Amino acid sequence: ARFPVVVLGAGPAGLTVGNILRAAGVDCLVLETETRAFIEQRPRAGVIEEWAVRGLERRGLAGGLLGRAERQTEFEFRFDGRGHRFPYHELTGRHHWVYPQPLLVTDLVREYADVRGGEIRFGVRDVRLHDLESDRPSVSYTDPDSGERRLVTCDFVAGCDGARGASRAALPARARTSRYDYGIGWLALLAEAPPSADRVLFGIHADGFAGHMPRSAEVTRYYLQCPPGDDPDDWSHARVWDELQRRLHAADRPPLAEGRLLEKRVLDMHNYVVEPMVFGRLLLAGDAAHLVAPIAAKGMNLALHDAFLLGDGLVAQLTEGDSAGLDGYSETCLRRVWDYHEFSEWLSGIYHGASSGDPYRTGTALARLRRLFTSPAAAAAFAERYLGTATAF
Numbered sequence: 368a369r370f371p372v373v374v375l376g377a378g379p380a381g382l383t384v385g386n387i388l389r390a391a392g393v394d395c396l397v398l399e400t401e402t403r404a405f406i407e408q409r410p411r412a413g414v415i416e417e418w419a420v421r422g423l424e425r426r427g428l429a430g431g432l433l434g435r436a437e438r439q440t441e442f443e444f445r446f447d448g449r450g451h452r453f454p455y456h457e458l459t460g461r462h463h464w465v466y467p468q469p470l471l472v473t474d475l476v477r478e479y480a481d482v483r484g485g486e487i488r489f490g491v492r493d494v495r496l497h498d499l500e501s502d503r504p505s506v507s508y509t510d511p512d513s514g515e516r517r518l519v520t521c522d523f524v525a526g527c528d529g530a531r532g533a534s535r536a537a538l539p540a541r542a543r544t545s546r547y548d549y550g551i552g553w554l555a556l557l558a559e560a561p562p563s564a565d566r567v568l569f570g571i572h573a574d575g576f577a578g579h580m581p582r583s584a585e586v587t588r589y590y591l592q593c594p595p596g597d598d599p600d601d602w603s604h605a606r607v608w609d610e611l612q613r614r615l616h617a618a619d620r621p622p623l624a625e626g627r628l629l630e631k632r633v634l635d636m637h638n639y640v641v642e643p644m645v646f647g648r649l650l651l652a653g654d655a656a657h658l659v660a661p662i663a664a665k666g667m668n669l670a671l672h673d674a675f676l677l678g679d680g681l682v683a684q685l686t687e688g689d690s691a692g693l694d695g696y697s698e699t700c701l702r703r704v705w706d707y708h709e710f711s712e713w714l715s716g717i718y719h720g721a722s723s724g725d726p727y728r729t730g731t732a733l734a735r736l737r738r739l740f741t742s743p744a745a746a747a748a749f750a751e752r753y754l755g756t757a758t759a760f
């Protein structure tokens with residue numbers, strides 16, 4: 368078989384690229400190792416920046432989101448036993464959207480496969496990339512039904528298959544991977560409980576960071592800082608809620624609404640960036656190119672940013688022979704990638720300084736935090752970075 372573009376991975380990045388290609392009449396094949404039911408339910412991100420929503424909207428991909436997503440206009444730090452609102456909408460006129468990743472993925476798959484008639488194969492095995500440095504690259508995989516190997520030749524491979532995909536495994540020696548390990552873990556929790564506040568809460572506490580993120584009327588995401596590699600089974604229902612109540616405690620706010628824990632996973636907080644993002648005919652996008660710990664909720668936003676540029680660049684190349692978009696792709700993406708990584712690292716100082724056990728780091732972290740409430744200039748700069756660089760796509 369032959370397609371102009373093979374897209375590896377049906378996550379937010381791959382499906383957005385696929386949709387952009389189909390809208391321009393460019394044929395592509397999306398290969399995904401999981402089933403459709405699985406990717407439509409995998410819980411992950413929830414926060415989408417406004418520019419990304421507009422980018423989806425312009426491409427006809429925001430119908431479900433605009434109808435159902437919540438707008439967020441402020442969050443709250445909890446420290447020194449009190450709640451401290453940070454009204455970023457008031458400061459900037461901008462806001463965040465909350466739309467759970469599985470809903471976005473469901474919308475994107477439906478639009479790609481059922482509306483735009485895009486080809487997609489689920490459940491593929493042993494994906495391999497070949498001849499990436501030639502102008503006839505190809506991808507092979509094992510078909511889940513017949514068990515046979517299939518080979519697809521193409522002009523470009525869009526490597527959107529995440530942190531553990533075939534694209535990362537196929538990177539040549541000249542790829543430079545920069546890594547940063549925070550040396551901490553986050554216990555990521557989904558609770559069958561209504562949100563305990565109508566906003567995101569960040570608890571800054573000597574026992575460790577805690578976070579509260581509304582997802583829907585019935586489900587709330589929580590995070591608890593823990594040692595990296597901690598065993599989720601050591602976190603009983605009672606221990607989880609005890610720690611959350613304490614670390615998010617504010618004398619001037621009601622206690623948290625508790626509920627059954629639907630998901631309990633320990634995330635080791637680390638980042639990486641692969642440079643450049645293009646190797647011959649392999650173009651990386653999203654987590655395949657760069658992973659950012661969910662500290663500042665930037666991962667899916669970066670994936671969408673890459674996908675807009677990659678989709679548009681491939682369309683220009685394949686329909687008009689215009690290579691400008693693809694030529695500048697890696698550099699343009701990496702500028703935002705590094706900007707968001709720097710912010711995540713900076714924010715981590717606030718979240719984790721107070722529990723570092725190091726009084727010097729605790730002191731500087733609290734100074735960094737208090738500055739947001741005493742300096743309007745610091746608050747405005749923070750709000751801009753928290754909301755993400757506004758760009759029209």
Ligand code: RFL
Pocket residue numbers: 375376377378379380381398399400401406410411412413414415468494527528529530531532533534555634652653654655661663664665666667668669670
């Ligand atoms: P994805 O979503 O991982 O999709 C990659 C897809 O590729 C498939 N795959 C393969 N397909 C073909 N061949 C192979 N060899 C393959 N190997 C794997 C996978 O099954 C999958 O379907 O990558 P993408 O599209 O780059 O999207 C990235 C985002 O998913 C990720 O950055 C975010 O989820 C990160 N993230 C958050 N980002 C935000 O912007 N805001 C948030 O609030 C936020 N919260 C989070 C997060 C990530 C989390 N986890 C679990 C790491 C919260 C959590 C808990």
